Amino acid sequence: MEQIKITFPDGKVKEYPKGVTPFEIAKSVSEGLAREVITAKVNGKTVETVTPINSDASIQLYTWESEEGKQVFWHSSAHILAQTLEFFYPGIKLTIGPAIENGFYYDVDLGEKNISESDFKKIEEKFLEFARQKAEFKIKSVSKSDALNLYNEQQNEFKIELIENLTDGEITFCDHSNFTDLCRGGHLPNTGFVKAVKITNVAGAYWRGNEKNKQLTRVYGISFPKQKMLEEYLLLLEEAKKRDHRKLGKELELFTFSQKVGQGLPLWLPKGAALRERLENFMRNAQKKAGYVSVVTPHIGSKELYVTSGHYEKYGADSFQPIHTPDENEEFLLKPMNCPHHCEIFNSSPKSYKDLPLRLAEFGTVYRYEQSGELHGLTRVRGFTQDDAHIFCRNDQVEDEFKKVIDLVLYVFSALGFNDYTAQISLRDKENREKYIGTDENWEKAEQAIINAAHDKGLKTEVEFGEAAFYGPKLDFMVKDALGRKWQLGTIQVDYNLPERFNLEYTGSDNQKHRPVMIHRAPFGSMERFVAVLIEHCGGNFPLWLSNEQAVLLPISEKFNEKAQELLNLLNNYDIRGLVDNRNEKIGKKIRDAELKKVPYMLIVGEKEAETNTLAVRKHGKGDMGVLTVEEFATMIKKEIKEHTN
């Protein structure tokens, strides 16, 4: 029999008979791999494990453990979901069912029917029943006309639209059991691989994501090859729920909302404000060291300011509407951005090249009219404060300044325990130029500067085309929190446009006028969003240096209240924040309450401690740490605070 050469990812080459399948190749490696192999890439193309290989090829085998494996697993699960939905709701129109980051969904047109959460259980049960049939996924080619005929019969205008955009000869259907769906392929060997499923959500979604199109019903689910994995996933969801910043924000009395004030307008309570102030001071110090100067600008600006900046043209209709003055025909806008104000500060006096880079920083509060459906806790609000700064520099300084900003962002992340992050570089969509302001030449320069800086700093990067702001490309930091969820925090953006619009100039060493470049940057992003992410990351257990109460003193009985206050005064002299819990409660109750409030240290003062000026130290979540003198304790936690470790 004819032999072909198969190249493995590690570069090894082995010979197999022509027509060998990825499954057989896996089997030749090990039985275990054969059992677990889900999908394969042959010459970089995703195929079923039963697809014969007829010529020399490179191969990559994937199990559940890989991203590729999960995607195929979930995509296949979407087929089973569609089969299940069709079973319960005959006559529905299937549309698309992709795998997503955590699971999959299927969009269907239910017509008059609807699905509610009470239906999830029966869907899950039937789904698993179908899965247990171990039906093979079979890919078959169909001609365009046959495909169109099938969906014409079913009057499924969605599939017809999809097929019309496909090339005849490249159209495939996937069958399993007696269920057929239009599909380009990449499936599990059979449905039996799916051992556990959870329907997670049902929601409306527009056909092709366009709000002018018909709204479909989207059913979300997640599936696993083992029941235990589902249980672990559900536990993770539970944990995420416990850490939800909206819940903890309420419990720890950090912030609140009021209908009377307005939706999306957070009210910071004393404890939240204290936390936020500490973060701001931390940033102010870091910025001072990095050569920034502070400025302050008002919350409103004349409409002309934003006409000049271009924001009015771009967002005016979707913003809070202008404020009118009573006498004159003047219009002001709540500021949606700080940069136009900062441009005018730059313009307030002539600048020399010796003045650059000029780094203007402000905790500037801005207001944006976000759609009501998008508001969410502190992460998406209508009024928020950016830790904003604008760097005005020469062209030849851009890359260097960009790198300095990256250093600052990384310093901030490390101080707050965010150690897992990637940099997302957002470039323009070159096909869609009318979306952007500015010349091609400037965009080119800006994009290159970002890529170079990120590369030089050794950042893990992902490039996204079409995600740039309308005025320039940007680099966003995506951090992973303690539960592995991704959040967008700090942002750095190069801007060649505002300097032109505001006619910013400096005098160069050649005594000629030059245009500076602007860099917008916000390491936290916004205080609101950052605090929300921080709460969820640490589950409300803030790093010691940020905690409102670093220690609470717990007198054993009211007899020791005075002594506890005396010891607290000593700790205050070391700049340690704390309180005395002088309520008429037993020690067990006081400890319980302090634990629930997530106070880092509990210091118990009873007869023994009172006599010797000592503290019985108990650490949050850890328990008894023994007895220390006030000085020993103060030294220990001062060290912890200084190191910015927990």
Add this chain to the structure above:
RNA sequence: GCCGAUGUAGCUCAGUGGUAGAGCACUUCCUUGGUAAGGAAGAGGUCACGGGUUCAAGUCCCGUCAUUGGCUCCA
């Protein structure tokens, strides 16, 4: 903005058409204690708001507002 769900005491929630409930928190009293809830009593609600059906509505219907899960959007 669109589709769905939800809205009862400060918080978490129960209450399927017949006079508003529990636990925690709060107030007062008793208790003075050694590492996650000591005991008793009390106070606290136009059941989101506005209409409707009914002898009777927290409960059923309609509308509004807010919250929430998605979609769309995100300077």
